[in-house]
Amino acid sequence: xxxxxxxxxxxxxxxxxxxxxxxxxxxxxxxxxxxxxxxxxxxxxxxxxxxxxxxxxxxxxxxxxxxxxxxxxxxxxxxxxxxxxxxxxxxxxxxxxxxxxxxxxxxxxxxxxxxxxxxxxxxx
Amino acid sequence: xxxxxxxxxxxxxxxxxxxxxxxxxxxxxxxxxxxxxxxxxxxxxxxxxxxxxxxxxxxxxxxxxxxxxxxxxxxxxxxxxxxxxxxxxxxxxxxxxxxxxxxxxxxxxxxxxxxxxxxxxxxxxxxxxxxxxxxxxxxxxxxxxxxxxxxxxxxxxxxxxxxxxxxxxxxxxxxxxxxxxxxxxxxxxxxxxxxxxxxxxxxxxxxxxxxxxxxxxxxxxxxxxxxxxxxxxxxxxxxxxxxxxxxxxxxxxxxxxxxxxxxxxxxxxxxxxxxxxxxxxxxxxxxxxxxxxxxxxxxxxxxxxxxxxxxxxxxxxxxxxxxxxxxxxxxxxxxxxxxxxxxxxxxxxxxxxxxxxxxxxxxxxxxxxxxxxxxxxxxxxxxxxxxxxxxxxxxxx
Amino acid sequence: xxxxxxxxxxxxxxxxxxxxxxxxxxxxxxxxxxxxxxxxxxxxxxxxxxxxxxxxxxxxxxxxxxxxxxxxxxxxxxxxxxxxxxxxxxxxxxxxxxxxxxxxxxxxxxxxxxxxxxxxxxxxxxxxxxxxxxxxxxxxxxxxxxxx
Numbered sequence: 001x002x003x004x005x006x007x008x009x010x011x012x013x014x015x016x017x018x019x020x021x022x023x024x025x026x027x028x029x030x031x032x033x034x035x036x037x038x039x040x041x042x043x044x045x046x047x048x049x050x051x052x053x054x055x056x057x058x059x060x061x062x063x064x065x066x067x068x069x070x071x072x073x074x075x076x077x078x079x080x081x082x083x084x085x086x087x088x089x090x091x092x093x094x095x096x097x098x099x100x101x102x103x104x105x106x107x108x109x110x111x112x113x114x115x116x117x118x119x120x121x122x123x124x
Numbered sequence: 125x126x127x128x129x130x131x132x133x134x135x136x137x138x139x140x141x142x143x144x145x146x147x148x149x150x151x152x153x154x155x156x157x158x159x160x161x162x163x164x165x166x167x168x169x170x171x172x173x174x175x176x177x178x179x180x181x182x183x184x185x186x187x188x189x190x191x192x193x194x195x196x197x198x199x200x201x202x203x204x205x206x207x208x209x210x211x212x213x214x215x216x217x218x219x220x221x222x223x224x225x226x227x228x229x230x231x232x233x234x235x236x237x238x239x240x241x242x243x244x245x246x247x248x249x250x251x252x253x254x255x256x257x258x259x260x261x262x263x264x265x266x267x268x269x270x271x272x273x274x275x276x277x278x279x280x281x282x283x284x285x286x287x288x289x290x291x292x293x294x295x296x297x298x299x300x301x302x303x304x305x306x307x308x309x310x311x312x313x314x315x316x317x318x319x320x321x322x323x324x325x326x327x328x329x330x331x332x333x334x335x336x337x338x339x340x341x342x343x344x345x346x347x348x349x350x351x352x353x354x355x356x357x358x359x360x361x362x363x364x365x366x367x368x369x370x371x372x373x374x375x376x377x378x379x380x381x382x383x384x385x386x387x388x389x390x391x392x393x394x395x396x397x398x399x400x401x402x403x404x405x406x407x408x409x410x411x412x413x414x415x416x417x418x419x420x421x422x423x424x425x426x427x428x429x430x431x432x433x434x435x436x437x438x439x440x441x442x443x444x445x446x447x448x449x450x451x452x453x454x455x456x457x458x459x460x461x462x463x464x465x466x467x468x469x470x471x472x473x474x475x476x477x478x479x480x481x482x483x484x485x486x487x488x489x490x491x492x493x494x495x496x497x498x499x500x501x502x503x504x505x506x507x508x509x510x511x512x513x514x515x516x517x518x519x520x521x
Numbered sequence: 522x523x524x525x526x527x528x529x530x531x532x533x534x535x536x537x538x539x540x541x542x543x544x545x546x547x548x549x550x551x552x553x554x555x556x557x558x559x560x561x562x563x564x565x566x567x568x569x570x571x572x573x574x575x576x577x578x579x580x581x582x583x584x585x586x587x588x589x590x591x592x593x594x595x596x597x598x599x600x601x602x603x604x605x606x607x608x609x610x611x612x613x614x615x616x617x618x619x620x621x622x623x624x625x626x627x628x629x630x631x632x633x634x635x636x637x638x639x640x641x642x643x644x645x646x647x648x649x650x651x652x653x654x655x656x657x658x659x660x661x662x663x664x665x666x667x668x669x
Binding site: 007009010011012013014015017018021022023048050081082083085086087088089106107109 | 167169171172175183184187188189190191193234249250253254257269270271272
């Protein structure tokens with residue numbers, strides 16, 4: 001999984017990172033966080049994407065080896081959340097790249113993130 | 125001047141959860157200059173605050189940053205209560221301090237874990253975050269959410285901490301205390317960590333004063349400042365505790381200050397719980413009907429340092445101007461001193477040592493397309509093309 | 522005591538003063554006095570710079586420079602009002618690093634010119650808004666009201 005954090009408050013980022021820790025331990029599902037999009041099968045996107053992030057998100061999506069599953073995490077990832085009325089808002093994620101799964105929450109608990117990703121992988 | 129190579133760290137780097145671009149201009153392995161490019165995190169919060177009512181602004185400001193989610197509402201509440209000129213009930217003061225100190229605990233544990241991760245010491249990362257979980261569980265029990273607690277309102281707190289919940293809180297605190305003992309032993313006595321962090325990323329006292337840095341970053345260089353003691357608010361003047369400082373100013377000193385502060389936080393919470401039991405349940409706010417014209421200053425000691433809010437009111441239901449200054453704004457700038465002259469690998473831990481919170485640092489905004497044609501490479505491409513790419517990047521002459 | 526001493530040393534430059542209590546004081550000063558007063562606060566008296574808040578009102582561009590005297594918990598604001606048509610003021614960044622970024626930010630948001638700033642380049646705006654645009658400026662109608 002490759003994680004792209006847009007203009008966010010960090011809560012979702014921390015909860016995603018929390019999935020790696022002993023209590024939730026995402027590795028037992030065979031999932032690993034990688035450093036390059038070219039090694040990833042799943043792209044996790046969170047944050048309300050702003051005008052500066054938008055071209056870079058597109059670039060990352062283009063560089064991802066297909067097929068890639070995109071997961072929009074958090075209220076901001078799904079709809080822009082409380083920042084949707086801001087002036088630099090350029091999202092939400094599904095207006096920029098196609099999204100395969102939405103995990104809402106502010107932030108979504110690690111259990112919710114794991115459930116969402118596992119469900120997505122099970123379907124594919 | 126010899127040619128320098130540009131190594132970008134970020135903006136979407138696996139080391140950082142937030143997008144930030146640090147351009148390290150390097151001569152061989154040594155960092156000669158650092159430039160910081162930002163803008164990836166702008167959300168327009170100061171302007172959004174002008175469109176929302178005072179009550180709604182609390183929900184907005186607690187999402188400035190997930191980790192210091194209480195500190196911004198704390199400072200905002202302090203500033204609006206100053207405009208109104210009201211004093212909140214003691215029970216609310218205790219609750220505010222309890223939430224603030226619990227946040228300090230979870231934030232410092234988070235930092236210890238991340239610092240371990242940056243050093244390549246993943247065990248510290250796993251253990252610190254494992255023992256962070258009980259603190260987040262406490263938050264969920266008290267407030268309903270693990271992060272973003274929505275506990276503050278003008279005049280008091282939104283929810284009470286019922287006395288029946290107190291034993292559970294005390295139990296978690298004694299667990300955290302035991303595990304902090306373990307982490308202190310693991311971090312402070314480990315020779316590898318000593319080698320990687322002692323003498324690295326040094327900021328002298330004069331550097332701190334020059335940059336006006338705050339929080340553990342300042343206290344680790346011998347600058348004795350802490351908003352909770354200097355300009356007391358909430359329950360801090362009602363309990364006994366001390367400010368932790370260190371002298372060396374390196375990454376090790378910063379870690380030391382944060383770990384020892386955790387013991388103080390636990391002590392403050394314990395004393396607040398005692399105070400809470402003495403106050404009448406349910407008296408958690410004083411009702412405020414109207415915010416008069418005027419301006420107010422509110423600051424609070426967040427885990428990273430002083431967070432400062434300045435609110436100008438024109439008598440209406442929304443702030444006329446809301447200026448937010450997060451501690452990371454002054455602290456991140458210190459990398460100019462702490463990273464230059466270090467090797468690249470030391471530069472990353474020096475950057476992490478100020479506990480930067482980029483989402484706190486950039487909040488402002490507005491419209492329109494970029495006009496400059498200059499393209500900034502990102503770290504991902506570096507990993508792929510390494511040597512070939514570094515040659516194509518900007519060369520600093 | 523610190524305040525009394527300040528008021529005596531700079532009695533000509535202080536146009537007005539206002540205090541909510543002994544810990545919250547605002548001094549309204551002439552823009553030309555900003556550098557000497559800030560230097561005195563920082564070098565002689567040991568004040569710490571917190572941040573500067575700019576706002577655009579019908580009086581012009583107002584900036585509050587917030588300083589803290591930590592030993593007593595005093596927050597002292599130095600307030601200046603700059604010209605509506607050509608807002609500019611001397612930069613404090615040659616004296617210390619602490620104001621470097623906030624002056625660049627105020628420049629990007631309001632278009633205030635900080636004279637002799639060591640590097641008045643873009644801090645936040647690139648990619649988010651164009652050069653020459655000042656998003657936090659307001660437009661005022663002839664009666665002084667804000668045009669939405």
